[in-house]
Amino acid sequence: MFRVGIIGGGLTGLTAAYRLAKKGFPVAVFEEAGEPGGLASSIDLGAVSLERFYHHIFTSDQHLLDLCNELGLGDLLEWHEPKNAIYIENRLYPFTSPMDLLRFSPISLASRVRTGLLTLTSRYIRDYMPLESQTARDWLIKRAGKDSYHKIWEPLLVSKFDRDADLVSATWIWNKFKLRGASRAKDISREMLGYMKGGFARLIERLVEEVFRAGGAIRTSCRISGISRLGDGRLALAGCPEEEAFDRVLFTGSPQQLAALDSPLPADYRESLAALKAKGNICMILELDRSLSPYYWITVAQRDIPFVLVIEHTNLVGLEGYGSHIVYLSRYAHHQDDLFLKSDREIEAIFMDGLSKIFPGFSREWVKRTSLTRVLYAQPVITRHYSKQVPPLKTPLDGLFLASMAQIYPEDRGMNYAVRLGLEASDEIMGNL
Numbered sequence: 001m002f003r004v005g006i007i008g009g010g011l012t013g014l015t016a017a018y019r020l021a022k023k024g025f026p027v028a029v030f031e032e033a034g035e036p037g038g039l040a041s042s043i044d045l046g047a048v049s050l051e052r053f054y055h056h057i058f059t060s061d062q063h064l065l066d067l068c069n070e071l072g073l074g075d076l077l078e079w080h081e082p083k084n085a086i087y088i089e090n091r092l093y094p095f096t097s098p099m100d101l102l103r104f105s106p107i108s109l110a111s112r113v114r115t116g117l118l119t120l121t122s123r124y125i126r127d128y129m130p131l132e133s134q135t136a137r138d139w140l141i142k143r144a145g146k147d148s149y150h151k152i153w154e155p156l157l158v159s160k161f162d163r164d165a166d167l168v169s170a171t172w173i174w175n176k177f178k179l180r181g182a183s184r185a186k187d188i189s190r191e192m193l194g195y196m197k198g199g200f201a202r203l204i205e206r207l208v209e210e211v212f213r214a215g216g217a218i219r220t221s222c223r224i225s226g227i228s229r230l231g232d233g234r235l236a237l238a239g240c241p242e243e244e245a246f247d248r249v250l251f252t253g254s255p256q257q258l259a260a261l262d263s264p265l266p267a268d269y270r271e272s273l274a275a276l277k278a279k280g281n282i283c284m285i286l287e288l289d290r291s292l293s294p295y296y297w298i299t300v301a302q303r304d305i306p307f308v309l310v311i312e313h314t315n316l317v318g319l320e321g322y323g324s325h326i327v328y329l330s331r332y333a334h335h336q337d338d339l340f341l342k343s344d345r346e347i348e349a350i351f352m353d354g355l356s357k358i359f360p361g362f363s364r365e366w367v368k369r370t371s372l373t374r375v376l377y378a379q380p381v382i383t384r385h386y387s388k389q390v391p392p393l394k395t396p397l398d399g400l401f402l403a404s405m406a407q408i409y410p411e412d413r414g415m416n417y418a419v420r421l422g423l424e425a426s427d428e429i430m431g432n433l
Helices: 011-022 062-070 098-102 109-122 136-144 146-167 170-182 201-213 255-260 267-275 344-358 415-432
Strands: 004-007 027-030 042-044 049-051 077-080 084-088 091-094 193-196 217-219 226-229 235-238 244-246 248-251 278-288 297-300 309-312 325-333 367-380 400-402
Touching: 004 011, 004 235, 004 244, 011 027, 011 201, 011 415, 049 201, 062 415, 084 146, 098 109, 109 136, 109 146, 109 170, 136 146, 136 170, 146 278, 146 297, 146 325, 201 217, 235 248, 248 415, 255 267, 278 344, 325 344, 344 367, 400 415
Parallel strands: 004 027, 004 248, 027 217, 084 297, 248 400
Antiparallel strands: 042 049, 077 193, 084 091, 226 235, 235 244, 278 325, 278 367, 297 309, 309 325
């Protein structure tokens, strides 16, 4: 039976391993971190687990929902109605319902109407190819007006993509509108978001259990440093205590990481992978002794604030099991950005100062504990004509496959698409065999 090696134990890698192991293929997963999960990995809060990076799901996330049901976890998914807000011009404004938008005074009434129509009609756009040639900037100005763009969308694009904000494709922002619209499919005035009781660590744990049960292996704290071709045609993975050989290998890290790996991949292919842009993410978790606001999701549309999102997780799912009010502060940046290069202590101080600007009454005495995580490749930069840049699952090196966030286009990041990609990759590998 053909052996399959999977580099990366995130949700894509684990889903592929689960599917392949169930089909009887000997599978081994290699994860650089001390635990599997990738961007869906968690910290332990005692009665529950909490993801290092904020997570929720949408009612349209069918691939994830199907997987949870298949694993017997469907009953753990709970649905909640969030309250959202936007911070702009030094003030918080409710930003959940169409009525909130109509009352949103920082932009003109005409801009409010145009913005509402844009978000409403985006969900009905099926063919995104005409959007590929437009930037998000030009499309938003054309559809929602300059007032709306400069006050709302431009600060958000800059916070997410900094120096590359003007390069982002209209396809990316359209998909954001479409996804959020899908979570309001039954009632335009209500959005429903899902979360797994006890944390999505339960999904990761169940996948790991099923891989082991089917005879697969998962090796953590194991960084693969190279891939080479053996005389018998198999691919050897170097980096763990002993070199191992496989008939097929799936790489689930970023394209940039594959390009940097020691391997016999063609130079032009490496260059095409390295040319793809991505942003890193800094995410700080605060455990507080009180709530900051009534809102779950606060979008920060002000450049003088060092983060783009304030997410009060317990305002969505409740306090049961947490023992604290849980808040995420999130910032995207290039991994060579000055902020990204600062120490955890320095970033914490900068974030706390920013939080004090949004909530003038905030005191650091409210903070029981903080946890800061940063990752190099958290957000692909979707530029114009991106469909021509998406790498195929099969690489030029026979037997080597790539499955990364950069390949789920036109969709953006999300656990649902990580699952979908893992299924697609496993099907591709089995078809190749």
